[in-house]
Amino acid sequence: MNIASLAGSSAIAAVLLITASHARAQSTELTLCWAAWDPANALVELSKDFEAQSGIKMKFEFVPWPNFADRMLNELNSGGKLCDLMIGDSQWIGGSAENGHYVKLNDFFDANGISMDAFVPATVTGYSEWPKNSPNYWSLPAFGDVVGWTYRKDWFERPDIQAEFKEKYGRDLTPPATMAELKEVGEFFQGREIDGKTVYGLSIYTERGSEGITMGVMDVLYSFGFLYENPEKPYDMEGFVNSPGAVAGLEFYKSLYDCCVAPGTSNTYMGEGIDAYKSGQVAMQMNFAFTWPGFEVDPNVGGGRTGYLVNPAGPDGQQFAQLGGQGISVVAYSEKQDAALEYIKWFAKPETQAKWWSMGGFSCLRAVVEDPGFATSQPYAQTFLDSMAVVKDFWAEPSYAILLQDSQARFHDYVVAGNGTAKEARDGLIADWTEAFEDDGKL
């Protein structure tokens, strides 16, 4: 063997060695995709236990909320292999199931003794089932979330403010139990001087680009009697989407925007709401429950200065809230599905779920949330439980993205831009949604 062939053989051997070790490293590395927010940081910490137990290394791909759906749905639609595990939004479940993006988990659950009865029913329906209310599971409920309200307890408890409120409205200043009371509180605080600073009534969702204003409007609309469709006849929307209650609900949301928000809040969502509340700009804030642990440790609004509230009841006493949250799924294009399933099996364990809650993750496991000590474990725990009991969700149809963008346009145009009437907005939405369902062949 001459020197050249010896060098050649050595080079080939080295390449093979590097390739083999790289492949081995790859096979023991899982990538989990989610939104970039506080719970994701908690999951990174939690997952260290999984790494220690399984020897599988975890990698994370987190995308900020405004770009999360865009980025991740692109990834799924292109059959990308970036993510082995996906904690996708609840509304993606229909499309991801029908388009084959997620692995169906029924057999895996059966084989590993994971029962969906062990999870809060609303989260199973919202995050895991497709078609809805059928025992076909595409994810494990991972993070329970719901839109609720926070209020400045310290302001509400001030004797001077209480006295002034009582004089003006003839009742005590208490956390609002109804939508009408919510508006009164908003109006009362709007433009008020507190500690030498002008404050405002409410922070509500008005964001135009992704899903913000729809989440906010729907959160109010459900309690005004809005229904997506005829319960007896699917996709029949006339008289439901534009029912008198739905119209009144939309008018009410606009009245909240007109009376009680801070100037310049025409494009605000979760992040802006957090900033407005933490900076002491508003008395009450609409936001998802995931934001609540952050308020408890905040130097401005933490330490007992914040109260938590279930979405107030509508004019007829109906009380519902917009569901948030996500389930964790195995991506069908992943080459490491076994390892990904192993992660889900570990994540479903009661001890993992208990630790998840203790780290700020909103567990959906009944053993955790029905534990006698749960309600008092955090100041917001009871509100979270009560809110999760009254959730409703947006369409989870495969064409949800079209339905969502249609509602974004209609709601923003009426609520923020002030164009047309609520009835016109609702009628227009029926026309848009009808077209989408016709294109889908469902009408």
Added chain:
Amino acid sequence: MPNPIDIAARATPRPMARRIRGLSDRAIAWLFVGPTILLLLAINIFPLIWTVRLSFTNYAANRPNRDVEWVGLRNYSRILTDADTWANMQTTAHFLIWTITFQVLIGFALAWAINRKFRGNDLMTTLIVLPMMLSPAVVGNFWTFLYQPQIGLVNYAVEWVSGIPASSFSMLGPGGWARWAIVIVDTWMWTPFVMLICLAGLRSIPDYIYEAAEVDRASKWRQFWTITLPMALPFLMLAVLFRGIENFKMFDMVTLLTGGGPGDETLLTSIDLKREAFEKWRTGYASAYAIILFVTVFGLASIYVKALNKVKER
């Protein structure tokens, strides 16, 4: 001394040289431009043809399992009969017309001023062109703060000048200012670009023409209308073409400033197209939309380039 061509010829491997020797000049030319043409066909022409094909279907890129149906002209008729599309076209036209008008007027005036020799000329030029060196994303975020009713400088400036309370109006919110707010930001950012092109035009006018005009006792005003403007016109028209094309596809800055809102008040066609294609995933519909926009821009640009050539020939 050996000829470089001889050196190159000798460097060519013999078998290849033999093969090339047998080819005509035309064939060799094709050999060289062929790969480029193939690349262009692959990344430009093929996608265009594919887009035309998709525009006649109900294809949705996020629904690979759904049957793709041939829908004929349905996508085109839906777009062209949709009042929202025409409203977005009007919004885009408003944005185009006013940004170009302001940028040309201010850019030309700045170029006229900068073209004169004065102390600090270079520093002034550098300062003026700074905005166009920034990323549109930075500009969008930066102006969002400037327009903020409670802390933004713009509202405070308006209050200082007019007495209207700063927090009583929102440039990016309801009230009809949002369309103008995006025009102001684009003008701030891109006027320097127009200024530079105008400056090149002004500096290309030979001094002797002005000297001859002085001899003929032409007034400064007359010199401007009969010498400066006609000779700088091709440059101005070029600037209008560049800015027109750029602003027709404006996306990033406006998305950051308003997201197309309030309502659809600042929803430019480019933002609408992106929503149809990559948020609603109506690929067939979006393809038809893209073709309509392409034909519109192509038609307008062709007419404009013809006019530009006529001006240059004068």
